[in-house]
Amino acid sequence: MxxxxxxxxxxxxxxxxxxxxxxxxxxxxxxxxxxxxxxxxxxxPEVTAEIMAAARRGIFGYNLVTDGYATAAANWFADRFGYRTERDWLVTSPGVVFALGLAIRSQTAPGEAVMIPQPVYHPFARLVTANGRKLVNNGLVYRDGRYEIDLVDFEEKIVTHAVKMFVLCSPHNPVGRVWTADELTAMGRICLKHKCLVVSDEIHCDFTWPGHRHHVFAALSPEFAQNSIICTAPSKTFNLAGLQASNIFIANKEVREKFAREKSNAGAGELNNLGLVACQAAYEHGxxxxxxxxxxxxxxxxxxxxxxxxxxxxxxxxxxxxxxxxxxxxxxxxxxxxxxxxxxxxxxxxxxxxxxxxxxxxxxxxxxxxxxxxxxxxxxxxxxxxxxxx
Ligand SMILES: Cc1ncc(COP(=O)(O)O)c(C=O)c1O
Structure with a gap:
């Protein structure tokens, strides 16, 4: 070892x-x-070494997303998951939770419904209600020690509540499911049919247990790519959460521009420079x-x-x-x-x-x-x- x-x-x-x-x-x-x-x-250690080198330069001014950074992030997802992104799809965010908030605020209006699959990572519910949106729960079904999506309930709730956005947790925290391509496709098709945008939180994508394969939601079809916001970060994978760097991929130009505007309106600029250094190093050498x-x-x-x-x-x-x-x-x-x-x-x-x-x-x-x-x-x-x- x-x-x-x-x-x-x-x-x-x-x-x-x-x-x-x-x-x-x-x-x-x-x-x-x-x-x-x-x-x-x-x-x-390869990441810490790059952070130390940056710290030794001693200047912590404003940074930009370099081609090297964008390529490192893009290669990670292309090589590991076959998810091919374009340079301008990438919008950085100081965190995935921050990005979820931006997604809710930029793509839905107050009072509109956002659906989540509970039990799920607790900020999902808080972000929906704290932003004045209506929380709809497509509760996971627990049967024989395993969790599944109830697709009938999924579609019924989208229709009944005119749900505008579904926030997917993939892999799922806390129940540990890695959704299969079939499950994701079924959810994705229903969302497309009813014009419900999918926000896919894939922060745990690098942790799959043997026999299970992570599918990036947007990689399943070009239509899904156009109807989704994919939230990723090196923070869980390499234990970098405190450096606050995450990468959000949005193929749909209109969705992306609204999201980027919301980020700008929240006063957020580019990521902190040690976060950028750490993320690039992790994806290149980790x-x-x-x-x-x-x-x-x-x-x-x-x-x-x-x-x-x-x-x-x-x-x-x-x-x-x-x-x-x-x-x-x-x-x-x-x-x-x-x-x-x-x-x-x-x-x-x-x-x-x-x-x-x-x-x-x-x-x-x-x-x-x-x-x-x-x-x-x-x-x-x-x-x-x-x-x-x-
Ligand atoms: C599903 C999920 N999303 C987001 C986060 C946190 O992301 P960030 O620290 O980038 O806001 C976590 C942390 O536990 C998580 O489990």
């Missing part, structure tokens, strides 16, 4: 929300934090690191599976993302007792499922992107709490 993912990098008192945000988030101090989706691994990381995460997933064997906690077999979605409902505990089990007795900080909307009750999301020793300790604590609770 070229990279050492076993090494523990201390993060407490570094100002990171994952470890230092307990008081802010109303949690007790000292829990093992396996919640927010960032990793306890340093970014690839492949080996990512491949090794994916293997490492696979071993962490196996650890989780062994730890849960013989318990009543059910792991929803993930197809993508480094986030495990755990069903605690068979324990028959109230929300309060479950929180007590996870937080007070197991000493863990996980994301409670209800945060992701209806259907999340009784579930917790566990972030597996940490050194093995951290995960082992967390699983030991969880198992002990589960045994004590019997």
């Amino acid at each position: 070229k990279y050492n993912f076993d090494e523990i990098t201390p993060r407490r008192h570094s100002g990171c929300i994952k470890y230092d945000g307990a008081a802010l988030m109303g949690k007790p101090e000292g829990l093992i934090p396996l919640w927010v989706a960032d990793m306890d691994f340093p970014a690839p 492949r080996d690191w990512l491949e090794q990381l994916r293997e490492y995460l696979g071993a962490n997933l196996s650890l989780l599976k062994s730890a849960l064997a013989g318990t009543k906690v059910r792991l929803i077999e993930p197809e993508g993302t480094y986030l495990a979605w755990l069903d605690f409902n068979a324990l028959g505990l109230s929300a309060q007792d479950l929180d007590d089990l996870i937080t007070a007795r197991a000493g863990l900080w996980l994301d409670e499922g209800a945060k992701f909307g209806p259907g999340g009750e009784g579930f917790y999301r566990m972030n597996l992107a940490c050194p093995k020793a951290t995960l082992e300790q967390a699983l030991t604590q969880l198992n002990r709490a589960l045994k004590d609770g019997r």
